[in-house]
Amino acid sequence: MFNAATIWQVVVNGASLSAIYVLVALGFTLLFGIMRVVNFAHGAFAMLGGYALYYFWGRFGVPYVIAVPLAAAFVALVALIAEGLVFRWFYQRMFESMIALLGLNLALVYSAVMIWDVSERSIPPAFSGLIEVGGLLLPKDRLMVICIAVVVLVSFWVFMTRTRQGLAMRATAQDLEIAETQGINTSVTYRIAFLIAIFMTALAGALYAQIYSLSPFMGDRPLMVAFVVVILGGMGSIPGAALGGVILGFTESFLATFYGASVSSFVSFGVVIALLIVRPWGLLGTPDGARA
Amino acid sequence: MTLVMRIAGACLVVLAAALPFIDKDGFGVTVGTIIALNMIGATSLHLIIRTGHVSLAHAGFMGIGGYVATLTLMRLGWPFPLNLLAGAIAPACLSLLIGPLLLRLQGKYFVLVTFMLGEILRLAFLQWSSLTGGANGIFGVPAPGPMFSSQAGFYWLALGSSLLCIAIVARMLTGNMGRIIDSVRDSERLAQCAGIPVLQVKVAAFVLATGLVGIQGGLTAHYLQYIDPGAFTSVQSLSFVVMNVIGGMRSLFGPIIGATFMTILPELLRGYVEMQHVIFGLILIAVMAAMPGGVVDAVNRARQFLSRRTRGGNLDSNLARVEARQ
Amino acid sequence: MKPVLEALQLARSFGGVRAVTGLSFAVQPGEILGLIGPNGAGKTTVVNLISGMVKPSSGRVLLDGVDVTGLPPHRLAWMGLVRTFQSTTVFGGCTVLENARRGAFRSAHSGWLSELFGMPKARRLHESTDRLAMELLDQLALTDVADQIAGGLPYGKQKALGIAIALAARPHIILLDEPVAGLSSEEASLVRDMLTKVRNAGITVMVIDHNMRFIAGLCDRVVVVHHGQELAQGSPEVVLADPRVVEAYLGGSHAQQYQGR
Numbered sequence: 001m002f003n004a005a006t007i008w009q010v011v012v013n014g015a016s017l018s019a020i021y022v023l024v025a026l027g028f029t030l031l032f033g034i035m036r037v038v039n040f041a042h043g044a045f046a047m048l049g050g051y052a053l054y055y056f057w058g059r060f061g062v063p064y065v066i067a068v069p070l071a072a073a074f075v076a077l078v079a080l081i082a083e084g085l086v087f088r089w090f091y092q093r094m095f096e097s098m099i100a101l102l103g104l105n106l107a108l109v110y111s112a113v114m115i116w117d118v119s120e121r122s123i124p125p126a127f128s129g130l131i132e133v134g135g136l137l138l139p140k141d142r143l144m145v146i147c148i149a150v151v152v153l154v155s156f157w158v159f160m161t162r163t164r165q166g167l168a169m170r171a172t173a174q175d176l177e178i179a180e181t182q183g184i185n186t187s188v189t190y191r192i193a194f195l196i197a198i199f200m201t202a203l204a205g206a207l208y209a210q211i212y213s214l215s216p217f218m219g220d221r222p223l224m225v226a227f228v229v230v231i232l233g234g235m236g237s238i239p240g241a242a243l244g245g246v247i248l249g250f251t252e253s254f255l256a257t258f259y260g261a262s263v264s265s266f267v268s269f270g271v272v273i274a275l276l277i278v279r280p281w282g283l284l285g286t287p288d289g290a291r292a
Numbered sequence: 293m294t295l296v297m298r299i300a301g302a303c304l305v306v307l308a309a310a311l312p313f314i315d316k317d318g319f320g321v322t323v324g325t326i327i328a329l330n331m332i333g334a335t336s337l338h339l340i341i342r343t344g345h346v347s348l349a350h351a352g353f354m355g356i357g358g359y360v361a362t363l364t365l366m367r368l369g370w371p372f373p374l375n376l377l378a379g380a381i382a383p384a385c386l387s388l389l390i391g392p393l394l395l396r397l398q399g400k401y402f403v404l405v406t407f408m409l410g411e412i413l414r415l416a417f418l419q420w421s422s423l424t425g426g427a428n429g430i431f432g433v434p435a436p437g438p439m440f441s442s443q444a445g446f447y448w449l450a451l452g453s454s455l456l457c458i459a460i461v462a463r464m465l466t467g468n469m470g471r472i473i474d475s476v477r478d479s480e481r482l483a484q485c486a487g488i489p490v491l492q493v494k495v496a497a498f499v500l501a502t503g504l505v506g507i508q509g510g511l512t513a514h515y516l517q518y519i520d521p522g523a524f525t526s527v528q529s530l531s532f533v534v535m536n537v538i539g540g541m542r543s544l545f546g547p548i549i550g551a552t553f554m555t556i557l558p559e560l561l562r563g564y565v566e567m568q569h570v571i572f573g574l575i576l577i578a579v580m581a582a583m584p585g586g587v588v589d590a591v592n593r594a595r596q597f598l599s600r601r602t603r604g605g606n607l608d609s610n611l612a613r614v615e616a617r618q
Numbered sequence: 619m620k621p622v623l624e625a626l627q628l629a630r631s632f633g634g635v636r637a638v639t640g641l642s643f644a645v646q647p648g649e650i651l652g653l654i655g656p657n658g659a660g661k662t663t664v665v666n667l668i669s670g671m672v673k674p675s676s677g678r679v680l681l682d683g684v685d686v687t688g689l690p691p692h693r694l695a696w697m698g699l700v701r702t703f704q705s706t707t708v709f710g711g712c713t714v715l716e717n718a719r720r721g722a723f724r725s726a727h728s729g730w731l732s733e734l735f736g737m738p739k740a741r742r743l744h745e746s747t748d749r750l751a752m753e754l755l756d757q758l759a760l761t762d763v764a765d766q767i768a769g770g771l772p773y774g775k776q777k778a779l780g781i782a783i784a785l786a787a788r789p790h791i792i793l794l795d796e797p798v799a800g801l802s803s804e805e806a807s808l809v810r811d812m813l814t815k816v817r818n819a820g821i822t823v824m825v826i827d828h829n830m831r832f833i834a835g836l837c838d839r840v841v842v843v844h845h846g847q848e849l850a851q852g853s854p855e856v857v858l859a860d861p862r863v864v865e866a867y868l869g870g871s872h873a874q875q876y877q878g879r
Contacts, residue, residue, distance in 0.1 A: 038400075089581040094400065095346075096580045099537050102530060103576025110569035224411070231404055262419055269412045273405055277393050280401040468726060468733050468744060475720045478709040485669070485702075486787050487695035487724040 008136055010257050011250075016142040016211070018249025019149030023204035024222045025229035025241040026156065027197035033173040033236030034193045035091045040101040041082075042226050043219025044108035045198050046205025048075045050214045051116065053206035054123050064126040068148055068206050075202035076195050083194050091190060092176065105219075112216035120215040145207045152203060153242075156196065160238070169193050173236065228272050234285020243284060308451055312444035321447045325515065327555045328447070328454035329508050334535040334547035335461045336504035341541050342465060343494045344477035345395065348529045349406035350505055352413030353383035355524030357506025358513045359417065359424055362433050372436040372514075379510035384503035391495040410526050417521035429520025436514045450511060457504050462544055464497070473497065538579055540586030549587050620683050622647045622791045622822045623699065628667050628677035629846075637663040638846040640677070645791065645824050650817050652837035652854070653826040656867055660846035661826050662704075665795050669701040670694045681791075696724060700789035704796040707780035710769030714760055717768050717779055718751035721786030725750055754782045758812060774805040781812065791822040798832050810836045834858060842866070 024046060031039045052071035056062045062070060086104050090097035127140035160166035168189050171179040180186055201222070209218060229248050233240025248268065255264035281287045312321050337350050361379030364370040370378065394405055417424050424430065435441035440449040465473060472493060475483040480490050513519040531554060539550030561568040583590045621644035630638045638660045645651045655661050666672040668679050670691040678687045681697055691701075709717050719726070726747035727733070728740045755761050758778045763771060768779060777797060784792050794813070798806040806829065813836060817823050827833055833840060834854040842849040842857055844866045850857045857863055 086577055093584075096584050098403075099534065100577045100580035102534075103573040103580070106573030106576070107570045108573075110566040110573070114566045114570070227404065227407065231408075235400070262415065265415055266412065266419075269408050269415070273408050273412070276397065276401055276405045276408070280397055463734070467736065468740070471716075471720060472723065474712070475709060475723070478711050479706055481671075481691075481703060481706055482709060482783065483720070483723075484671075484691040485695055485700055486721045486783065487692050487727075489690075489692045 005137075006257065008138070010253050012138055012142050012146075013257070014250035014253035016145040016149075016207075016249075017253055018246045019146050019153075020204045020208050020211075020222075021225050021229055021249045022153065022242050022245030023149055023200045023207075024226050025233070025245045026153075026238065027199075027201035027204070028226035029230050029233075029236060029238060029241040030169075030193050030197040030200075032230070033238070034169055035087070035190055036094050037087065037090055037097040038094060038101065039197075039226075040098055040223070041105040041108060042201055043221070043223030044105045044112075045075060045079060045201045045219075046208065046222040047109070047112060047214075047216060047219035048079075049202025049205030050123070050209030050218060051112070052202065053209060054121060054214055057126065058124050064144075065148075068203065069152075071206050072199045072203035076199040079198045079202075080191070080195070083191065087194065088187075088190070105223075109216050109219065116216060118216060120213040122213050123210045126210070141210070145211070148203070148207065152200065156200070159196075165189070165192055228268055230282075231272050231276060232282055234282030237282065237284045237286075240282050240284035244282070305455065309448070312447055318443055321443055323555065323559060325443075325447045325450045327552050328450040329512055329515070330532075330535070330551040330555050331454045331548060332457045332508040332511075333505045333532045334539075334551040335458050335544065336501040336508075337532045338536055338541070338544060338547040339461050339464060339497050339501045341536055342473050342477060343497045344480070345399065345402045345494065345498075346533060347406040347498075347501075348403055348526060348533065349410040349413065350502075350532045351524045351526070351528035352410040353387065353502040354505045354509040354512075354528070355413060355417055355521065356383040356386065356509065358509030358519050358524070359430075360506070361510030362430055362513045362519050363423065366430070366433065372440075376436070376507060376510045380503045380506040383506040383509075384499045387499045387502040388495070391498045392491060395491060395494040395498060406529075407526060410524075410529050414521055414524055414526075417524060424521070427521065429518055429522075430513075431518045433513050433517045433519060435517070436511075440514075446515060450515070453507060453511060457507070458544070458548070460500070460504065464500070465544055534576065536586075537584075538576075538586055540588030540590075542585065543588045546586050546588045553587075619647060621645055621680075622682060623668065623824070624680040625664075625668055626678045626680065628664070628674050628679070630663055630667055630672060630675050636846055638667065638674075641843065641846065641848055642677075643841045643848065643851065645822055647822055648817065648820065649838045650813065650823040650825065650836055652833040652840040653824065653843060654828070654830070654833055654840060655843035655849070657828075661843055662795070663846070664843060665701065665793060665826050669699065669793055695787055695789070698788075698790040699793070700784045700787045700791075701793035702780045702784050702795055702797060704799060707776045708768040708771075708783065710767075712768065713765050714768050714771070714779055715751060715755065715764040718754050718782050718786050719747060721783030722747045722750055722788075724787045750788075751786060754785055757815070758782045759808075774801055774808075777801060777805075777809070778812070781809075781816075785816065785821075789821060791824065792816065793824045794826065796827050797825060798827060798829050803831075806832050830858070 024042070027045075028039055028042050031037045031042075049072055052075050053067060056071045056074075057064055057067035060067075082104065086100060087097075090100050125141060127144055129140055130137040131140050131143065132138075160170065168179070168184045169192065171182065171184060172186055172189050172193075176186065179189075205219070205222060208222060212218070225248065229241055229244035231244075232247060233242070233244030252264050252268065255267055275282070308324065311324050315321050315324075333350060333354060337347065340347050340350075357379035360382040361375045364378045365372065365375040390409075394402060394409075397405060418427055420426075435446070436449065440446045464470070472483075472488055475486065475488055476490050476493050484490050509524075512523070535550030535554050536547045537550070538546075538553060539548065540546030557572065558568055561571060579586070585593075623645040625641060625643050628638055628641045629636070641660075641664060643651075643653075653661055653664065663672065667674050670686070670689050670693070673688045678685055680686065681694065681699055684697070686694060686697065686699075689697075694700075709720055712720075726743050728737070728743045731737075732740045752761070752764075755764055758781060760775060760778060760782060763775060768776065771779065777800075781792075781794070781797065784794075797813075798809050801809065810832060813823055813825070825833065825837065837854055839852065840854050840857045841851050842860075842863050849866060850860045850863050
C-alpha cells in the first residue's frame, strides 16, 4: 500500500487540496479579521465561482488559464452587490453577521437551484494525462491547480506586504479606531478586502468544481473547510489560514487515500474539537481571553 | 407576568388543547404537532442562550435522544414512556461529560466547537449503521402506545410535553434562579465574585436543555415512525437558533413565537420549495439588520415608544438604550 | 492575631514573563491595607492571584489561616473574600437595585432544592436580601438611582455600585481594584469616607490603586510592589519617604507631595 507511486499521488493530491483550502480559508479569514464578519455564505460564493468557470471555460471556450481568474473576478464584482446590500450592515457585528449571512447563503444556494436545478454537472477537463517531472509522473490537471493557486497566493502576499492598501488592511484588522484616526478610509479598505476575499473563494470554488463536481450544494464542503482551517490556524490570522490549509489538505489526502473519506472527516473534526478545547486561538492566533 | 397575560396564556392553552375538535380536516392538528415539537427544541436551546452561549449542536443531541428512544423500544423492548426517558437521559449524560470542558470557552469558540460537535454526531449516526441503520435510518417505529396512536392523541401528547418543557424552562428563568442565570450571562466575573458557581450553573443549564431536546427527538421518531440522520444536521441546529433570534433571545416568549413562525412559514409559502428558502433567507437578513433583538424586542420598543409619548420619562430611554445594546 | 489574608511567596509567570516573584504580605483584621506600585509592577496579577482568578505558579494564599491557593473566586466568596474590578464594575443590563440583589446571592441562597421548589425558607431569605440591598444602596448614596439601568449611570456612581455589589456578599475582607481610577478628587474623597465606614463596620479592606493621595489618606499600611516583588512595606509616611519607592515612581517630587496628608 505504501509504495512510492501512491505516496506521490498523496503528495500531489495533498498539494492541490491544500492550495484550494488555503484560498478558501484566506478569504474567510480576511472577512473575519478585517470586518469581524463570519461569512456563512462563503461556500455559496465558491459555488458561484464554479458555475462561472462552467460558462467561461465550458460554454464560451475562453482559454482555461484566462477563464479561471476571469470567472473569479466576475463573481467578485457581482458580489459587490451583496456587499452593498447585505454585508455592510453587519461589519463589526459578529453575531448578527452569522445569522444574516446564513440567510444570504440560503438565498444564494436556492436561487442557484432555481436557475440551474439540483443535478450535478461536470466541468470539462482542461488538461488530462500525465507529465513527467524529474522522473516522476504527475497529473497535469492537479499541477495546473497548484500553479494557479501559487500565482494568486504570491500576488496576495505581495499585495499585503508591499502595497499601501495592503498595509491599510492589516492596520484595520489590528485596530479599527486607530486605523481610522490615521486617515485610513475604512469603507474603501473593506470593499477591497471584500473583493479580494470573494475573488479567492470563487477561484477556489472554480478549481474545486473542476476536480470534483458542480452543483448548487457544492459550497457546503468549502464552508466546512473554511471553518476547520481557520480554527486550526487561528481566527483572523492570515499565516494561520495558510498553515491550517496546508495541514488539512495533506492530512485529508493522506487519510482519505489510505483509510477512506469518513475516517478523514472524523479525524479532522476530532482534532479540531480537541484543539478548540486545549488551544482555542489556534496554532498561530493570539489568546484574547478565549477561555474562562 | 401580569394577570392579563396569565389569562391570555391560559386561554391560548385551552384553545390549543381544543384544536382537534375545531379543526376538521386534520391539517391544523398536523401543523400544531410540529409546532409543539419544535417548541421543545427552541425553548430548551433558549435556556442555554440565556447563560450566554449559543449552541449549534442542539440537533445532534436531539438525534441522540431520538435514536436511544427508538433503539431501547425496538431492540430492548422498553415500553413507552420509559424509552422516552432513556432518550432524555442519554444526551444529558453526554453533555454532563463534555459540558465542563466546552462551557469554559468564550462565545465565538463555543459556537464553533458545537458546530463541529454537531457534525461529528451526524457523521456518527451515519457511520454506525449497525446501530442506527446508517443513511437509511430505522423504519417502522411503533406509535407510543394505544392512547397516543391517533392523530389527535399524539397531538395532545406533543402539546403536553411541550407545555411541560416550557414550564420547566420558565421555572429556571424566573425568581432567584433566573437572577442567577442572568448574572452569569451579564458578567461571569462579577457573578463569580458574588459566590455564584458559574461553570456549574452553565453546565446544569446545558445538561437540562439537552435532556429536554432529547425528548423532542424521541417524540419525533414516534410521530414520523422512522428516524434517519438527515433530520439532525447543522441546518436543524441553526433553525433552533434562528427561532430564538427571530423571536428574541432575551425572553422565553422569543422562542415560542419563533418556533411558531418558523413552522408556519413553510406552510404559507407552500408550493415553491426553493422560493421558500430564498424568501426565508432574505427575511433573516432583514430581521438581523432591522431588529436584531427579535420580535419580542421590537414589541417592547414599540410599547416604550408609545408610553414615552405619554410619560416622557428618563427610565424608558435608558431601557431602550440598554436593550438596543444587546 | 491571625491575619485575615496572607500571601506567601506568591509567584506567577506568563510564558517567559515573570509577572510576580516571591511576594509575601499579610492583611491584619480590621486594617486598611494599600497595594501600590508603578504601572506594570504586577499589581493586577497580584490581585488576580489572591482573588482566585489566576492560579499562582508557586506560593500560597491563606484566608483566615486556611490554604485557599488555587480555589476559584466563587469559593473564596463563600469563605468571605470578595473583590471589585477596575473595568466591568457593574451588571450593566439591569437596574441598580437588581445589581445589589445579584451581589447578595450568598445571603439569598438557601440551597438549590429549596430555590427550585420555592420553599418558604427561600422566600424569607429573599425578603431579607431585598432589605439588605436597599440598605446598602442607602449607605452608598445610590437610593435615588435605584431604578435606573446600571449601564447608564455616571462613572462615579458605577464605581460606588461596584462597591455595593461586593458588600452585598457580606464579606469579611474586600479587595478593591483601582476604586478611584478616573474619579474626581471629591468623588475619591467620598469613596475614602465610604471605605473607612466599611472598615469601622468590621470588614477588612485591601485597596490597590495608583492614586497616592488617596492611598496615603486612607490606608493604615502600604505594600509597594515593583517588578513583581515587594519593594517596601509599612505606614504610608515611611514608605513614601523611602528613596527606593521614590525612585521607582520616577522622580522625588511625588514623594515630597505626599509627605504630609
